[in-house]
Amino acid sequence: MLKYVFIVLLLFAQTSLGASINIERNNYSIWETVQGNINLYGSDKELVLSDISLLDNNSEKINIAISLIKIDKNNNFFYFDANKNFKEGNYSLIVYKVPLFENGILVEKNITAEFSVQDSNYSVSIDPGILYVEDVNEKNSYVVSLKNNMNPLPIKITSENFAKLSSYEINMQTNNSYTLQILLDKKYDYSYGFNGHVLVHYADRIYRIPIYIKNAPLVKQQTPILKSINEKLSINLIISGNQSIEGPLYFKNSGQVAINNVIASLDGNLDEILDIGKRSFSLLAVNESIEISLSINGAKNKSSGQFNGSIILNYDSNVLKYPIFIHVKDDALNTTQENNASSQNNTTSVTETENKKRKFNYIILFFAIAACLLLIFFLLKKKRKKPSEENKFDEIISKHLRK
Numbered sequence: 001m002l003k004y005v006f007i008v009l010l011l012f013a014q015t016s017l018g019a020s021i022n023i024e025r026n027n028y029s030i031w032e033t034v035q036g037n038i039n040l041y042g043s044d045k046e047l048v049l050s051d052i053s054l055l056d057n058n059s060e061k062i063n064i065a066i067s068l069i070k071i072d073k074n075n076n077f078f079y080f081d082a083n084k085n086f087k088e089g090n091y092s093l094i095v096y097k098v099p100l101f102e103n104g105i106l107v108e109k110n111i112t113a114e115f116s117v118q119d120s121n122y123s124v125s126i127d128p129g130i131l132y133v134e135d136v137n138e139k140n141s142y143v144v145s146l147k148n149n150m151n152p153l154p155i156k157i158t159s160e161n162f163a164k165l166s167s168y169e170i171n172m173q174t175n176n177s178y179t180l181q182i183l184l185d186k187k188y189d190y191s192y193g194f195n196g197h198v199l200v201h202y203a204d205r206i207y208r209i210p211i212y213i214k215n216a217p218l219v220k221q222q223t224p225i226l227k228s229i230n231e232k233l234s235i236n237l238i239i240s241g242n243q244s245i246e247g248p249l250y251f252k253n254s255g256q257v258a259i260n261n262v263i264a265s266l267d268g269n270l271d272e273i274l275d276i277g278k279r280s281f282s283l284l285a286v287n288e289s290i291e292i293s294l295s296i297n298g299a300k301n302k303s304s305g306q307f308n309g310s311i312i313l314n315y316d317s318n319v320l321k322y323p324i325f326i327h328v329k330d331d332a333l334n335t336t337q338e339n340n341a342s343s344q345n346n347t348t349s350v351t352e353t354e355n356k357k358r359k360f361n362y363i364i365l366f367f368a369i370a371a372c373l374l375l376i377f378f379l380l381k382k383k384r385k386k387p388s389e390e391n392k393f394d395e396i397i398s399k400h401l402r403k
Helices: 002-016 331-402
Strands: 018-023 033-041 052-055 067-070 075-081 089-102 105-117 124-127 131-135 141-148 153-159 163-165 169-172 177-184 196-202 205-215 226-228 235-240 245-253 262-266 289-296 305-315 318-329
Touching: 018 089, 018 105, 033 089, 033 124, 033 205, 124 196, 124 205, 131 141, 141 153, 141 169, 153 163, 153 177, 163 196, 226 318, 245 318
Parallel strands: 131 205, 235 318
Antiparallel strands: 018 033, 033 075, 052 089, 067 075, 089 105, 124 141, 141 177, 153 169, 153 196, 163 177, 196 205, 226 245, 245 289, 262 305, 305 318
């Protein structure tokens, strides 16, 4: 069992060990700066300057002042000038004693990469050939020296949006030097395999100056934000068929990064009554606004109906919707409704007058009936009193006769 484990580990070691030398360009002029990197995969070898040599066509060693920068465990960057010791011809850069597997046996071998030096009317050197940044928050300002070693020529310098340059175009005379200042943006997100360069263009050649950030700052991912800056969050209108309304809507980039493109469109059935004019907007800077012009029922030919939907703004994989509701009333129907309402009001007024008269008549009738009842009551009471008095008188006479 252990034998098989050893074989598997050995096979894994063979596939994980490797080495390579990559030189930026195949051809250089005298005094130009040669750039490249040396990669040692899966090896514990610590590369030092004594491991590197440069040989000419005759295998003679050329003295060079090489700069070696260790990027990480496997990667090393180097650069040097093709100085006065160089002549036209081919050259070999050699790295000695690199551990590799050969036929299943671990050995130390030399690896080689070649380039040539040719006569040319143009030669520009750079120093340094790489920007190695320990911590961009502590230091974000760097310089690169450019020198024109031959005929006058224009130089163009470019970078991505993570860096600002002191100049982007330079006209350099023979033997003149220029110090290029590079200011790195501290707010830029240098994580996720950042691979930035400053490019120096001259004649038909390009220098790629790599920028390596050792301790990338933690930057919160920034996203564009497009917001409505109108008084209302939506539009809700009631208009007549012969009415037209025009006006603007405003939307602002409230995020911390620019918006590359904004495309406006309509959904629902709004396109039957609404025109928004311009529908495409290019680069929108932070705090910059766009205006969308609205024309509602511009032809004034809509009959009654409901028109609902939204203005849709698509920008940088995001969507913003602004709701719009439009109710168109029929003019003829409105007139009929108004007449009906007036007639109803008149009918109501007449009915109220009649009701008042009826109430008055009821009151009079009530008092008349009450008076009659009261009169009958008094008459009946009067008739009842007379027999009573006669009875009393008879009783008195009877008493006197008895005596």
